[in-house]
Each structure stands twice: as C-alpha cells, then as structure tokens.
Amino acid sequence: MSLPDTLALIGHTPLVRLKGPSEATGCDIFGKCEFLNPGASVKDRAALGIVEDAEEQGLIGPGATIVEGTAGNTGIGLALVGNAKGYRTIIVMPETQSREKMDTLRALGAELVLVAAAPYSSPCHFVHVSRRIAEETPNALWANQFDNIANRRAHIRWTAEEIWEQMDGRIDGFTCAVGTGGTLAGVGLGLKAKDPNVTIALTDPHGAALYSYYRDGELKSEGSSVAEGIGQGRITANLEGAPIDTQFRISDAEGLAQVEALLMDEGLCLGLSSGINVAGAMALARALGPGKRIVTILADTGFRYLSTLYNPEWLAAKGLKSQAKA
Ligand code: PMP
Numbered sequence: 001m002s003l004p005d006t007l008a009l010i011g012h013t014p015l016v017r018l019k020g021p022s023e024a025t026g027c028d029i030f031g032k033c034e035f036l037n038p039g040a041s042v043k044d045r046a047a048l049g050i051v052e053d054a055e056e057q058g059l060i061g062p063g064a065t066i067v068e069g070t071a072g073n074t075g076i077g078l079a080l081v082g083n084a085k086g087y088r089t090i091i092v093m094p095e096t097q098s099r100e101k102m103d104t105l106r107a108l109g110a111e112l113v114l115v116a117a118a119p120y121s122s123p124c125h126f127v128h129v130s131r132r133i134a135e136e137t138p139n140a141l142w143a144n145q146f147d148n149i150a151n152r153r154a155h156i157r158w159t160a161e162e163i164w165e166q167m168d169g170r171i172d173g174f175t176c177a178v179g180t181g182g183t184l185a186g187v188g189l190g191l192k193a194k195d196p197n198v199t200i201a202l203t204d205p206h207g208a209a210l211y212s213y214y215r216d217g218e219l220k221s222e223g224s225s226v227a228e229g230i231g232q233g234r235i236t237a238n239l240e241g242a243p244i245d246t247q248f249r250i251s252d253a254e255g256l257a258q259v260e261a262l263l264m265d266e267g268l269c270l271g272l273s274s275g276i277n278v279a280g281a282m283a284l285a286r287a288l289g290p291g292k293r294i295v296t297i298l299a300d301t302g303f304r305y306l307s308t309l310y311n312p313e314w315l316a317a318k319g320l321k322s323q324a325k326a
Contacts, residue, residue, distance in 0.1 A: 007084050009038045010048050010077075011158045015166045015295065020265050021258070021282050026290030029281045031298040032163060035270060039076040041229075041300035042159075043145075046182050047077030049154025050143050051085065060141045065090060068143040069130030071179065071229040072101030073300055078143060079108035090137065092130040097228055100304045120233060147237035151182035152189070159183065160190020163295055169194065172292035175201035175248070175280045176299070177230040177273055178210055181239035183297055192243045199288060202247040203280025203296075205273075209233045211249045225252050226308075226318050227272040229299065248283040250276045252320055258282075259302070259309065260324045269302035272309055 003009060013033045021029040034042035054060045065088040066078050075091035082089040089110040093102065094117045105112050113133065118124040127146060134142035145151050163171065174191055176184050188200040204211035206223030208231040213219045225231055232239075252272065259275035262268040274297070281296035288294070308314045315322055 005084070006038065007048060007081065010044045011037070012162065013037065015163065016298075018262065018266065018278065020261050021278055021285075025282050025285035027285035027288070027292045027294055029278070029285060030167070030293070030295045031268075031274070031278065032159070032295060034297055034299050035274075035301040037077075039073070039080045040304065041073035041076065042183055042297055043070075043073040043229075044077040044080065045154045045158055046145055046151040046180070047074055047081045047143075049157070050145065050148055050150045051078070051081050051087070051141075053148075053150035053153070054141050060087065060139075062086065063139060064088070065137050065140040066143055067130050067134035067137060067140050068092070068145060069126040069128075070145065072097045072105065073229055074143070074145050075105050075110060076101065076108065079105060079110040082110075083108065090130075090133055090140075092126045092133065094126050098305050099307050101228075104304070145182065146180045149237055151180055152186035152238045155183050155186025156190040160187045160194075163187065164191060164194050167293060167295065170293055171195070171198055171295060173199040173201060173281075173284045173288055173294040174296070175203045175284045175294070176277045176297040177203045177205060177227075177250075177280065178208070178232045178239065179229045181232065181236050181242060183299075184244075185238050185240075185242035188243045189241075199245045199284065200243050201280065201284045202244050203277055203283070204247060204249050205231050205255070205276055206249065206251055207231050210239075211247050214244045214247045223251075226320070227252060227255060227276055228305075229271075230273045230276065246284070246287065248280050250279045250283070252276075252318075254279040256309070256315075256320055257323060260322065263302070264324060268298070270298055271300040271302055271305055274298045274300065
C-alpha cells in the first residue's frame with residue numbers, strides 16, 4: 001500500500017483477536033490497535049478530525065497556532081497534524097502525566113506548558129488554562145477536545161466504520177473507557193446506526209463519575225486511578241446522547257493484570273487504559289454470554305509509560321503490585 005501523505009497514516013488500524021481474554025470468557029474479544037497510529041494513540045484521529053473541521057469552517061489558516069489542554073496524547077496528535085499542515089502548537093498538560101509524553105511533545109516542537117493538577121472547578125485546571133492561552137494568542141484555535149464534537153464525529157466516520165467492516169457486520173458488543181468520551185460516544189453512535197442490537201458499554205476506572213451516572217443518574221466518584229487519559233467527572237458535549245446500554249467499573253489492579261498478561265502472553269506493550277478496556281471487554285463478554293464477538297480499544301503504546309507502569313518502583317509507590325515474573 002502507498003499513501004499520498006503522512007496524515008493518511010492516521011487510522012486504518014487493524015483489529016486483533018486477543019487470545020487470553022477470548023479463551024477466559026468463551027467469547028471472541030478483539031482489540032483495535034490504536035497504538036499503531038503515527039502518534040501511537042487513538043487521539044491522532046480526534047486531532048485530525050478537529051483540525052480539519054476547523055479548516056472547513058474557516059477557523060484556522062496559514063500561520064495559525066493550535067492550543068489545547070490534554071493528558072498528552074491529544075497534544076501529540078495535534079503536534080503531528082500541526083507539523084504536517086504548518087501550524088504551531090501550544091500544549092497545556094498536568095505535570096502528573098508521564099515524562100515520556102512530555103519529552104515526545106517537546107521533541108515534536110510543541111510549546112509545552114505544565115500546570116499543577118487541579119479540579120475542573122478551579123481556574124487553574126489545564127482545560128481552562130488552555131482556553132485562556134488560546135484567547136490571548138493571535139490567530140489561535142482552541143481545539144477544545146472535551147466539548148468540540150468534531151472529536152466524536154472522527155470516531156463515527158472513521159473508527160466505527162472500520163470496526164464494522166473489520167467485523168464483517170457481526171459484532172455483539174463494544175466497550176471502552178472515557179477521557180473526553182469521543183471514542184465511546186462516536187463508536188457507540190456509529191455502530192448503533194448500523195445495528196441497534198450492538199451492546200455499548202462504558203468501562204469506567206475508579207475515581208471517575210460516569211459509572212454511577214449511567215447506572216443511577218448521579219455523578220458520583222469512588223476511589224482513584226493512576227491511569228492516564230481516562231477518568232471523567234462530568235457529561236462532556238461529546239458524551240451527550242451517547243447510547244450507553246450498560247456499565248462496568250474496573251480497578252487499576254484489574255487493568256494492570258491485563259496489561260501484564262497481554263505483554264507476557266501475547267507480546268503487546270500497552271498503556272493502563274488499554275488494560276482497563278480489556279478487563280471491561282471481559283466483563284461485557286461474561287455479561288453477554290459465550291460465543292459473542294466483542295471489540296475494545298487498545299488506546300496507546302506502553303512505551304509511553306516505561307518510567308511508570310513498567311517501573312516496579314513506581315508501581316510499588318502507587319500501591320500496585322506487579323504479577324509479572326522477574
Ligand atoms: N486512553 C488514553 C491513553 C487516552 O489518552 C485517552 C484520551 N484522553 C483515552 C483513553 C480516552 O479517549 P477519549 O478522549 O476519546 O474518551
């Protein structure tokens with residue numbers, strides 16, 4: 001295959017059958033290999049969708065600056081897309097995120113603004129800081145991934161279509177965790193439009209408020225998680241109207257067990273959100289019963305977390321125990 005330009009490398013990711021999770025549940029569980037995107041995460045799709053939507057609306061043009069608040073992966077996607085299209089990027093990120101994501105952003109030439117972790121209600125939260133920087137910067141676009149539904153449209157148009165084709169139109173369930181909700185809502189809406197019988201499930205980490213919201217209508221969180229890029233406390237514009245049929249809550253320990261099993265038994269090196277997604281897919285498989293065909297998202301590469309998730313000292317400091325053999 002030859003492609004016309006580097007932006008065409010975004011998307012078209014394969015689906016892979018995950019042997020261990022499939023055998024453990026009697027279902028076929030498939031992972032969408034989003035870590036194979038050029039920026040090594042699912043967020044390249046949202047970045048491209050948001051920038052091209054802004055171009056179509058005439059909101060940005062030559063010499064523009066893209067500004068965004070992000071846990072890192074969207075920033076990496078925007079920096080790549082920005083470089084390919086000739087836009088500068090300013091990325092605001094909480095200092096709690098992995099060193100590797102910061103180094104990658106700097107290497108891509110993004111201007112990195114690190115802020116202390118703060119609740120969404122605080123003006124110091126990374127999203128609000130990024131909006132202010134965009135307002136103060138001439139010729140700037142605030143990507144606004146949480147509430148800009150060009151994000152979920154990218155998943156309706158690309159991710160859901162690819163999954164439907166790759167599954168030959170035979171899919172019983174889909175699940176993933178939520179950062180902005182672009183992936184879950186976009187794939188959910190896209191698949192339901194093809195087949196209303198597909199079960200769409202939320203997989204929520206501890207510390208997020210959506211599990212209780214979809215179960216009994218109340219935004220309430222419990223516990224905490226060290227997973228980066230997921231864990232939402234509000235209904236973002238991307239989540240509005242998302243067709244969620246059922247929900248699961250998955251702990252970091254359950255997610256870590258899947259990350260380690262996928263690495264040691266199947267040779268896949270993934271981030272913690274992917275492990276949580278796979279644990280969620282197994283919970284969905286058990287709820288739907290044997291023989292079902294279920295898809296989840298392998299959201300980013302584990303090489304982004306060598307100093308954290310794959311570092312036994314870091315895990316111990318976070319109270320997480322590795323099951324991996326020495
Ligand atoms: N996993 C990782 C590693 C991420 O960076 C993100 C994006 N924040 C997600 C999952 C969730 O994706 P979305 O924003 O589409 O909900």
